[in-house]
Amino acid sequence: MSDTMDSQNPSPTEPQKLYRAEAVRQLDGLVISQQQIPAIALMKRAGRAAFDALRNRWPEVSSIQVFCGGGNNGGDGYVIAGLAAQRQIPVTVYVGVPADKLKGEALEAHGFAEREGATLVTSLAELPAVEKNTVLVDALLGTGFSGELRAPLDAAIEHINRSPAPVLAVDLPSGLNADSGFAADAVSANATVTFIGRKAGLFLGRGPALAGDVIFEDLGAAPAVYAQVPAQLTRYSGGSLERLPARAADSYKNQFGHVLIVGGDHGLGGAALIASEAAARTGSGLISLATRPEHVVASLSRRPEVMAHPVVSGQELEPLLESPDVIAVGPGLGHSPWSEQLLARAGRAPAKLVLDADALNILAGGRVLAGIKRDDWVLTPHIGEAARLLGIPTAEVSADPVAAARAIQEKFSGVVVLKGAGTLIAHADGVDVINTGNPGMASGGMGDLLTGIIASLIGQGLALPAAARLGVWLHGEAGNRAAAAGQRGLLATDLLPHVRELVD
Ligand SMILES: NC(=O)C1=CN([C@@H]2O[C@H](COP(=O)(O)OP(=O)(O)OC[C@H]3O[C@@H](n4cnc5c(N)ncnc54)[C@H](O)[C@@H]3O)[C@@H](O)[C@H]2O)[C@@H](O)CC1
Ligand SMILES: [K+]
Structure with a gap:
């Protein structure tokens, strides 16, 4: 913590400290x-x-x-x-x-x-x-x-x-x-x-x-x-975030991480495609997708760079789990036996994990990965998923989102990204907040995009809290740039060109 002259008026390269009322009274x-x-x-x-x-x-x-x-x-x-x-x-x-x-x-x-x-x-x-x-x-x-x-x-x-x-x-x-x-x-x-x-x-x-x-x-x-x-919270803006290092002229793809996206149950294929494309546009060296067979052709024709694999069971997922550095489970995962098998297998892989959407709901259900704490995973709940993870009403999460983020982090360890108008990032050393983004981003697919971005940044070598912070900032800032053309009708994939501009 900085205790220089300007601890409360930090330069743009330093984060800000935020306080609760009780701390301000002190x-x-x-x-x-x-x-x-x-x-x-x-x-x-x-x-x-x-x-x-x-x-x-x-x-x-x-x-x-x-x-x-x-x-x-x-x-x-x-x-x-x-x-x-x-x-x-x-x-x-x-x-x-x-x-x-x-x-x-x-x-x-x-x-x-x-x-x-x-x-x-x-x-x-x-x-x-x-x-x-x-x-x-x-x-x-x-x-x-x-x-x-x-x-x-x-x-x-x-x-x-x-x-x-x-x-x-x-x-x-x-x-x-x-x-x-x-x-x-x-x-x-x-x-x-x-x-x-x-x-x-x-x-x-x-x-x-x-x-x-x-x-x-x-x-x-x-x-x-x-x-x-x-202070209770640390607020990061663009200038105070750790960024990816510049790429050397003699770089090769294996240096930038292999991300596997797992998701896309029947009728939910788009979410997994969005996450995989987001990982690609954030700079991953290799991207694989494990999804229901019916989504493979769509993925190949939309993004041939993504290695799309059909999986009908957890067993078919097994051979895909060895090489990725990061596995993101959840986009369009659904909650069928197929979904549960995939999450259970992915949870046993040696890779770091990002869990979103139905992966979090399954986790909250307690039948898969029960009682597990991991330092090498990022959980990205919205308020409803946060409430399920804690077994409390949504209103309780809204009434004190900082306490909720902290409680989820204590329960599951790792890094918790609690999404909202100020997105919270809870980790072992504290809770951070990032304020980029706009209400146009309240549309389907935005969460899947964030999952792909964070997974990609982890694969490119950022520590989990730094990847979560930069990912949340990039996502919101790309959303702000994309919203220049209008907030209403803003689509998750509209953000992709801006993610690419901003990530370097
Ligand atoms: N303590 C200090 O040294 C300083 C305090 N400052 C100011 O003082 C404020 C804090 O002052 P206070 O602690 O007196 O609190 P506030 O002035 O914020 O609120 C207290 C008043 O609100 C009423 N109130 C509380 N809950 C209510 C409710 N639900 N419905 C209706 N009325 C309600 C209370 O009856 C009381 O009259 C700060 O926000 C700041 O503006 C500044 O003057 C700077 C220095
Ligand atoms: K006031």
């Missing part, structure tokens, strides 16, 4: 106790940073409406209102929790806004109509939010979301869970200024969609403070 406490910055000074810094961010982003701002809750998040909002009033920007504050219920710094900040001449209203109906350059500030709830949203803040959130004016969220969009990215009703913001530590929930689940652009302000917290509180 950081806040240490800044106050060890750096001797009083809580009110910290709140003033937070308000000032948010106000500066607002003017930076909306330089034409002509009026501001601030929505304040009853805790310190509301306190930040009152500071923003006071600063706006000082600068003669007309500002109205919706006081969501009556002043006589405010305490400590929030009460002090309320006094500051009032003294500076901000207009304070206690009902949404009293807010003036928004004008062309009105900006809304959401300071209803921050890291102290928990449980189900209570009145009257639910109505305030609805009011903000119905307004045509742009929204700056303070610390977190109100209603968003800071740890999980879970949200029922929550503010949808254009930008979010977040303080002291980047909250994990901004990058998970609904977080990225609700937060808009995330601006981070450390408020002067010292590197020594960050060194005392472990």
